[in-house]
Amino acid sequence: MSAITRDEVAHLARLSRLALSDDELDHYATQLDVIIGSVARVAEIAAEDVPPSSHALPLTNVFRPDQVRPGLTPQQALSGAPAVEDERFRVPRILGEEA
Amino acid sequence: MSLIHKSAAELGSLIGSGEVSAVEVAQAHLDRITEVDGKLHAFLHVGAESAIEQAQAIDDRIAAGDDLGPLAGVPIAHKDVFTTIDMPTTAGSKILQGWRPPYDATVTRRLRAAGLVILGKTNLDEFAMGSSTENSAYGVTRNPWDLSRVPGGSSGGSSAAVAGYAAPLSTGTDTGGSIRQPASVTGIVGMKPTYGGSSRYGLIAFASSLDTPGPFARNVLDAALLHEAFSGHDPMDSTSIDAPVPGVVEAARQGDVAGLRIGVVKEFAGEGYQPGVLARFQESVELLESLGAKIVEVSCPSFTTALPAYYLIAPSECSSNLARFDAMRYGLRVGDDGTRSAEEVMALTRAAGFGPEVKRRIMLGTYxxxxxxxxxxxxxxxKVRTLIARDFEAAFHQVDVLVSPTTPTTAFPIGERADDPIAMYLADLCTIPANLAGNAAISVPCGLADEDGLPVGLQIMAPVLGDDRCYRVGAAVERALEERWGGGLLSKAPTL
Structure with missing residues (x-):
């Protein structure tokens, strides 16, 4: 039985904001199936009582002092923008035509 | 000996004493890059003019009597995953083609502060995801030992640059082995510091709980000097350790293993390991014993599950980190024709801008x-991550360091694993546990495999903040082997 279906891969591509072609979906479905099949053995390890580690260091809530300090100028922040208008990032429409 | 064959420590002292100018040294390396980079493709960007300017500034300061550090005026190749305000930064991806960051990474800033002369930016697997540089959007880098083989990855441009004498030093980042594995397969030294020991600020993120900047060099002392130059606490990185940098330079000068307890990880041998790799590893263990170390076999059973755990954790973090490439604020934007929504433009841009391995990992992580x-x-x-940290902890109750081969095979041919992600992932089998637990680990050259005459690396793993132990043991191995060989391993490499 395959670990992941082509429909699931299409769903993952949508969630990942990747506009993939049909050929790509076929290709990735095959590959992801193999990869998931090989990593799935972590599920078989007995670890009910083991706490998870998200991180290697025992650090919690590292804060910096709440002080004003220099940041990027608008020109610097916008220097790599694909489109700029009136000192702002210009973006495509974010709402549908109907809205 | 020509300037390009000298060590970083030698160059630093020659420049500091005024015997050689930093400009001469930079020019010699730029000439070498012109000579060999057509074959190697180690660099994505060479900043010849800015390198000469930086070198001139160092020469001026030395002439004015400034007391600069041990690496002032020494050239370095910088992995193209660190932001640089004066050079493009691509992370090997089309999605960042031509991007000029508005700020320097902390590592970049500290290289400049140490007076290092940045020659250019080196090639890498896209977003540091891979073990061969074949995943770069800008073409593969070739191994100086055999141009038909990979230089390892993801920091393959940096390993090839140093092994090919295009730079005495380079930077890398190690998330699952991306410094140690390329160092191993090109016959040089590569160190993954303790996680949090070197700053991630301005390092383009792949897997934030694992990413660790570190040095490449042709010898252990040079690696330690570079390690010391860019490491240490950084308030701009919330996971930076607020503790002194371990005494790595002193340890590299000391290089003594007498009385040290060295553990051989039982799990890292057997099927999948090339006989020549195991033979050189076994010899290294015997060498350490002859130098006065006590050898202990150690079992770390959870290490066998490190690889699958890593290929869930790293892609999960990557799927989240790479969400920032949204075509809105910087980088590529595709399909913005006035009719499409932001979300459609985002999906088209990401499909066009990311390569296959990055797409695979984003989807795997999302899953x-x-x-x-x-x-x-x-x-x-x-949970497996916790078990691995516990295995390390138990092992370090018995021994001072652990050793293993760095990677199961020597450099593989270009193309051999490109379409087989699982085979590619196996290159990181022995290096991943140290990433998951945050430990320090180094790879030092330990000989050539009999089957193919290619370099083999010895991995030395130490506890968190025990970075100095890696250098101490690495320097001892290096000294003994160079005595045996009558020179460094790279002296056996073919002329480019």
Whole structure:
């Protein structure tokens, strides 16, 4: 039985904001199936009582002092923008035509 | 001996004493890059003019009597995953083609502060995801030992530059082995510091709980000097360790293993390991014993599950980190024709801008984090991470350092694993546990495999903040082997 279906891969591509072609979906479905099949053995390890580690260091809530300090100028922040208008990032429409 | 064959320490002292100018040294390396980079393709960007300017500034300061550090005026190749305000930064991806960052990474800033002369930016697997540089959007880098083979990855441009004498030093980043594995397969030294020991600020993120900047060099002392130059606490990185940098330079000068307890990881041998790799590893263990170390076999059973855990944790973090490439604020934007929505433009841009391995990992991570699978995959992988840290802890009660081969095989041919992700992932089998637990680990050259005459690396793993032990043992191995060989391993490499 395959670990992941082509429909699931299409769903993952949508969630990942990747506009993939049909050929790509076929290709990735095959590959992801193999990869998931090989990593799935972590599920078989007995670890009910083991706490998870998200991180290697025992650090919690590292804060910096709440002080004003220099940041990027608008020109610097916008220097790599694909489109700029009136000192702002210009973006495509974010709402549908109907809205 | 020509300038390009000298060590970083030698160059630093020649420049500091005024015997050689930093400009001469920079020019010699720029000439070498012109000579060999057509074959190697180690660099994505060479900043010839700015390198000469930086070198001139160092020469001026030395002439004015300034007391600069041991690496002032020494050239360095910088992995193209660190932001640089004066050079493009691409992370090997089309999605960042031509991007000029508005700020320097902390590592970049500290290289400049130490007076290092940045020659250019080196090639890498896209977003540091890979073990061969074949995943770069800008073409593969070739191994100086055999141009038909990979230089390792993801920091393959940096390993090839140093092994090919295009720079005495380079930077890398190690998330699952991306410094140690390329160092191993090109016959040089590569160190992954303790996680949090070197700053991630301005390092383009792949897997934030694992990413660690570190040095490449042709000898252990040079690596330690570079390690010391860019490491240490950085308030701009919330996971930076607020503790002094371990005494790595002193340890590299000391290089003594008498009385040290060295553990051989039982699990890292057998099927999948090239005989020539195991033979050189076994000899290294015998060498350490002859130098006065006590050898102990150690079992770390959880290490066998490190690889699958890593390939759930790293892609999960990558799927989240790479969400920032949204075509809105910087980088590529595709399909913005006035009719499409932001979301459509985003999906078209990401499909056009990311390569296959990055897409695979983003989708794999999205899968592992999705409800219904989270506990079985990501949650379980985090538990394995705890088990691996416990194995290390138990082992370091018995021994001072652990050793293993750095990678199961020597450099593989270009193309051999490009379409087989699982085979590619095996290159990181021995290096991943140290990433998951945050430990320090180094790879030092330990000989050539009989089958193919290619370099083999010895991995030395130390506890968190025990970075100095890696250098101490590495320097001892290096000294003994160079005595035996009558020179460094790279002296056996073919002329480019």
């Amino acid at each position: 592992a984090l999705s409800s219904g699978y989270y506990d079985a995959y990501y949650g379980q992988a985090q």
